[in-house]
Amino acid sequence: MHEHIIELLDQRRLKEALVQLQAFAVELEDWQLNADIESLSTTYNYMLQYAAQGVNDPERGKMYCHLWRRAYELVDKANFIKTGKRGTGYFADTYRRQMQHPAHSLQELQMTLEMLSEDMALSQLPVTEPLQTDKKENPFIRHEQTVDELFYKIWTSAQWSENEQNQAEAFLSSLLIPANDIAVMLSATTLSLLHIFDSRKYQFLINAYQSGTDTLVTQRALVGIALVAYYQEARLNLYPELLAALSLLTEKPKAAKELLTIQILLLLSRETEKISKKMREEIIPQMMRSANIAKTDLKILDLEELEDKNPEWSKGMAQVENTIRELGELQMEGADTYMSTFSQLKSYPFFREAAHWFYPFDKQTPEIAPLFKDEKEGQRSMMGLIMDSPVFCNSDKYSFCLTLFNLPEQQRQYMTSQFNAQTEMQAEQIQALSETSKDFQKPEIVSRQYIHDLYRFFKLWMYRNEVDDIFKSKLDLWNCQALGPLLHHTEAIKHIADHLFAKDYMEEASQLYLRLSQEEKPNAEIMQKLGYTYQKMKNYEEAIRAYLQADLLKPDHLWTLKHLAQCYKRTRQYSKALEYYEKVKEMKPDDLNILLQIGQCLATLRRYKEALAYFFKVEYLDNAPANAQRAIGWCYFMTGKYEDALRFYRKLTDTPDNVPMADWLNTGHAYLALGKIPEALEHYRKAENSCISHEAFIQNFKNDKEALLEQGVPEDTLYLIPDML
Numbered sequence: 055m056h057e058h059i060i061e062l063l064d065q066r067r068l069k070e071a072l073v074q075l076q077a078f079a080v081e082l083e084d085w086q087l088n089a090d091i092e093s094l095s096t097t098y099n100y101m102l103q104y105a106a107q108g109v110n111d112p113e114r115g116k117m118y119c120h121l122w123r124r125a126y127e128l129v130d131k132a133n134f135i136k137t138g139k140r141g142t143g144y145f146a147d148t149y150r151r152q153m154q155h156p157a158h159s160l161q162e163l164q165m166t167l168e169m170l171s172e173d174m175a176l177s178q179l180p181v182t183e184p185l186q187t188d189k190k191e192n193p194f195i196r197h198e199q200t201v202d203e204l205f206y207k208i209w210t211s212a213q214w215s216e217n218e219q220n221q222a223e224a225f226l227s228s229l230l231i232p233a234n235d236i237a238v239m240l241s242a243t244t245l246s247l248l249h250i251f252d253s254r255k256y257q258f259l260i261n262a263y264q265s266g267t268d269t270l271v272t273q274r275a276l277v278g279i280a281l282v283a284y285y286q287e288a289r290l291n292l293y294p295e296l297l298a299a300l301s302l303l304t305e306k307p308k309a310a311k312e313l314l315t316i317q318i319l320l321l322l323s324r325e326t327e328k329i330s331k332k333m334r335e336e337i338i339p340q341m342m343r344s345a346n347i348a349k350t351d352l353k354i355l356d357l358e359e360l361e362d363k364n365p366e367w368s369k370g371m372a373q374v375e376n377t378i379r380e381l382g383e384l385q386m387e388g389a390d391t392y393m394s395t396f397s398q399l400k401s402y403p404f405f406r407e408a409a410h411w412f413y414p415f416d417k418q419t420p421e422i423a424p425l426f427k428d429e430k431e432g433q434r435s436m437m438g439l440i441m442d443s444p445v446f447c448n449s450d451k452y453s454f455c456l457t458l459f460n461l462p463e464q465q466r467q468y469m470t471s472q473f474n475a476q477t478e479m480q481a482e483q484i485q486a487l488s489e490t491s492k493d494f495q496k497p498e499i500v501s502r503q504y505i506h507d508l509y510r511f512f513k514l515w516m517y518r519n520e521v522d523d524i525f526k527s528k529l530d531l532w533n534c535q536a537l538g539p540l541l542h543h544t545e546a547i548k549h550i551a552d553h554l555f556a557k558d559y560m561e562e563a564s565q566l567y568l569r570l571s572q573e574e575k576p577n578a579e580i581m582q583k584l585g586y587t588y589q590k591m592k593n594y595e596e597a598i599r600a601y602l603q604a605d606l607l608k609p610d611h612l613w614t615l616k617h618l619a620q621c622y623k624r625t626r627q628y629s630k631a632l633e634y635y636e637k638v639k640e641m642k643p644d645d646l647n648i649l650l651q652i653g654q655c656l657a658t659l660r661r662y663k664e665a666l667a668y669f670f671k672v673e674y675l676d677n678a679p680a681n682a683q684r685a686i687g688w689c690y691f692m693t694g695k696y697e698d699a700l701r702f703y704r705k706l707t708d709t710p711d712n713v714p715m716a717d718w719l720n721t722g723h724a725y726l727a728l729g730k731i732p733e734a735l736e737h738y739r740k741a742e743n744s745c746i747s748h749e750a751f752i753q754n755f756k757n758d759k760e761a762l763l764e765q766g767v768p769e770d771t772l773y774l775i776p777d778m779l
Contacts, residue, residue, distance in 0.1 A: 056133040063125055068118075071125055072098060079132050087135060091128055094121060123292045127251075130289075131212045134250045138210065144408070144517040149210040157207040160221035163200060168230040170197045174418070195420050201238055205409035208242035212250055219254040226265055233268035234414045240271065241412035244278035248524065251289035253296060256282060260299050264306065270414060273312070273500040277508075279303075280316055281524060283536045290536050301539045308497070313531070313540045315498045318553055319505045320529040322389045325557065326509060329384060330394035337381070385445075388502045390509060392450055399453035400514045402460070411511040415441060415451040422455040425466075444499040447506035530562065544570065551583070560587040571603075578608035585617060594621045612641050619651065628655045646672050653685055662689045680706060684717065691724055692761065699724045707737075715744035719754060726775075727765045735778055742779060752776050 055078045062071035072095045079087050098121050104111060111117075138149030158166070173193035214222065222243075225236055240262055243255050259282070262275035283290055283300070290296055303309040385391045404410050404421050413419065417426045417438070426438065441451050458466060512523045532541045532550055541547070551566035564587035570580050585600030601618045605611065619634035632655040638648050653668035666689050673682040687702035703721040707713050718741035725734035742751040759772060 056129060056136075059129045060126075063122065063129070066122070068098060068122055068125060069102070071129070075125065075129050075132065078129070082132060082135050082139065084135055087128070087132060091132075094124055094128065097121060126289065126292060127213060130250050134212045143520045145210070145520050148206050148408075152206060152210045157203055160204075160207070160218060161224070163204045163207070164221070164225055164228060164231065166200050167197070167204070167235055168228060170200060171230045171232060192420070194418055194423070198420055201235055201413075202407060202409045204235070205238055205242040205412070208239065208255075209246050209249075209408070211246060211252075213252040214254040214258075216254070219258060222255075222258050223261060226262055226271075233270045234416055236262070236268075237270050237274045237414050238409060238412050240274040240278055242409070244274075244281060245408075245521075247278070247282040248285055248522070251282075251286045253293050256290070256293075256296055257299065260296070260303070263303070263309075269495045269497055269500050273316075273497050274504055276309070276312055277316055277501060277504055280313060280320075280531055280537060284529065284531055284534045285524065285527075287534055287536055297536055300536055304539050310540045310543065310546065312497050312501070313537065314546045314549060316501050316505070317529075317531045317541065317546075317550060319388050319498075319502050320531065321550075321553055321557070322387060323505060323509055323525050323529065324559075325384070326390040326393050329381075329389060329391055330397070333391075333394040388498070390447075390506050392446060393506075393509070393513075396450040396453045396510075397514055399457050400449075400510065401516075402453075402456045404452060404456055405514075406516060408511075408515065408517070410452070411449055411515060412507060413448060413452070415448040417441065419452070422452065422459055425455055425459055444496075444503065447503040447510070449507045449510045528562075532566070544573065548580075555583055555587065558590075560590045563587045564591065571600075576603065576607065578604045578611065578614075581607060582611075582614060582617075585614075585621075589617060589621055592624075594624045597621045598625070610637065610641075612638060615641075616648075623651070623655065628658045631655050632659070644675075646676050650681060650685070653682075657685065657689055657692075660692075662693050665689055684720075687720060687724075691720065691727070691765070694727075694765065696724045696728045713740075713744070715741050715754065718744060719758070723758060723762060723765075726762065726767055726771070731778075735775070738775065738779060748776075748779075751779075 055074065059071050059074045059078065062068075062074065072091070076088075076091055076095065079091050101114065101117060101121070105114065138146055138153070140146075141149075157163075170193050174197060177193050208222075211218075222239075225231055225239060240259065243259060246252070247255050247259075256279075259275045259278045263272050263279060266272040266275060279300070381391050402421075417423060440446075441455070446454070458469060461469065509525055512518060512521065512525055515521075531537050532547065541550075547566050547570055551563050551570065554560075554563035554566065564584060567580055567584035567587060570576070571584055581600050581604035585597045585604060588594070588597035588600060598618065598621045601614055601621065604614045605618065608614070615634050615638050619631045619638060622628070622631035622634060632652060635648055635652045635655060639645070639652060642648060649668050649672050653665045653672070656662075656665035656668065666686060669682045669685045669689065673679040673686065676682060683702045683705050687699045687706070690696070690699035690702065700721065703717060703724060706717045707721060718737050722734045722737035722741060725731075725737060738751075738755070741754070742748065745751040745754065755772075755776065762772060763769060
């Protein structure tokens with residue numbers, strides 16, 4: 055029903071949509087919803103009557119747009135209420151609990167949090183052991199309960215009234231409410247907006263970003279603004295005032311830069327599953343193997359022999375070092391390298407609550423506070439510094455602490471004491487961690503941690519099937535028109551294009567490079583990259599156009615000429631390919647691959663004598679001349695010198711291990727042209743054995759039909775060969 059009504063509204067069939075909406079709402083038994091729909095229908099009917107009577111109303115167009123937009127709001131609200139009332143699962147249960155036992159108002163929750171903020175600051179209770187005190191008296195536990203209530207109140211709300219929006223805005227101006235609490239509030243707002251669009255909630259996110267002074271608040275707001283604009287673009291476009299407010303964000307100096315950072319981080323989330331898979335299947339097994347090699351060999355060798363290092367160690371350790379370096383580079387980019395490590399540590403009761411996935415890390419959170427009871431004021435322990443480090447996201451820090459907390463008492467005390475021991479050996483590490491913790495409030499760090507928190511929520515939360523996984527989408531924010539004023543400038547588009555290019559998303563990169571080539575005075579680098587993306591997509595004609603433009607802008611560039619030649623060769627324009635390979639040869643006369651390519655072009659153009667000169671040169675100079683020998687054999691075959699051809703094919707087949715199918719096939723062709731059928735069949739059988747099936751062999755054999763006919767092999771013989779096999 056919901057989808058049908060939306061379809062009617064999309065077609066501007068407002069009266070039909072309102073009739074369907076009234077029928078839909080009756081079943082929900084929500085008097086306020088029914089009253090709102092009735093009021094909307096009445097107003098629209100009056101408007102139709104006046105229009106039918108020919109009454110001139112200059113405000114009619116504006117009124118119609120308002121009613122049309124209001125219809126979308128009410129149908130979304132009706133569907134939201136239906137999901138909450140009749141659905142099953144975590145969200146529906148939470149919604150019904152909120153309805154049956156109405157939560158405090160936002161204003162009441164604000165007052166409670168402000169009071170608790172003062173209580174926590176003044177409390178004489180053991181801050182680091184909150185679980186051992188009376189829960190009703192412990193301000194830290196009451197604070198957590200209140201923040202959770204705030205989260206669920208917002209998450210399960212449909213659309214705010216003007217009064218509710220004003221109450222929400224008051225949180226932003228409060229001097230007593232911690233930034234951490236507002237951050238959780240903003241996450242709840244974002245989740246709610248992803249479920250049901252609400253113009254007032256979206257305006258709240260914009261206001262939070264514009265007025266926020268804490269990086270944690272501004273970055274959570276901006277991530278929410280971006281995600282909701284992307285996923286709710288159709289609804290957002292109904293509100294010109296919100297689009298105007300987004301445009302005004304360009305007046306905030308860092309807004310465009312910060313949104314660009316968020317875009318790159320969201321694109322990096324595409325790599326998370328690949329990284330996790332690589333960790334599971336390659337990196338960790340390799341590290342385990344390397345460790346086992348070292349352990350095994352150390353048992354065999356005497357200590358005096360250790361000076362002569364086992365080469366296997368070097369090989370194993372080099373692989374480990376390369377993988378660690380690769381992970382480090384990915385981490386420097388902002389990639390999520392710890393997802394696979396912490397994904398198994400999300401089953402603690404703490405993570406059953408949706409709100410807790412969005413808690414900024416706080417050592418005073420009741421579930422983990424006892425771990426930090428030995429941390430003295432003003433003294434920074436290794437454990438504390440690790441938790442302050444920006445390396446891990448908030449969710450993973452809680453996982454780490456909860457894992458530690460759930461160890462047996464003796465083991466936990468031993469580990470925490472080891473972490474907290476301030477020894478000289480740790481001094482350098484502590485200094486290094488202290489330096490990294492200074493970056494904690496940088497916008498890019500805060501955004502990265504939050505996006506990693508979001509990723510874990512949508513991928514690992516035990517009730518994740520109840521929410522649409524936002525990370526299944528491309529998250530190509532640049533294609534969202536609402537965000538255009540912030541992202542559609544040359545520097546941002548080039549940065550995004552270069553990122554996509556580096557990660558091999560060639561189709562998307564090509565679209566952005568094409569835009570850059572059209573919007574500004576193109577440069578050779580843009581045209582080269584555009585050409586390369588087309589080439590990788592096998593769109594060789596477009597690649598040639600781009601490369602030719604690059605050649606005009608930066609004439610005779612080696613890389614451009616080489617790729618032009620490749621594309622011309624791929625499109626069977628061998629004369630043009632030869633022309634550009636000749637230009638490349640002038641710049642790199644000793645490049646054996648270029649000489650080989652020139653020979654291949656000449657051979658395809660049937661200039662076999664010239665081709666042979668290049669192939670012989672390559673065979674003479676190349677340490678692995680198999681490709682040249684293969685080409686020489688084919689040139690001899692095509693010029694009727696079958697014995698000479700066999701002489702070179704034998705060089706390729708003398709070592710029968712891993713002989714390519716083509717070499718057996720070509721050898722068979724040479725014997726067939728000589729009329730030596732038994733020898734030909736012998737080599738064809740070997741070629742067939744190298745194919746995945748008899749059909750595959752027949753296809754390869756047929757591909758050379760024209761060449762065999764040209765060498766005088768009777769056509770009927772060609773039909774008999776497969777049957778003779």
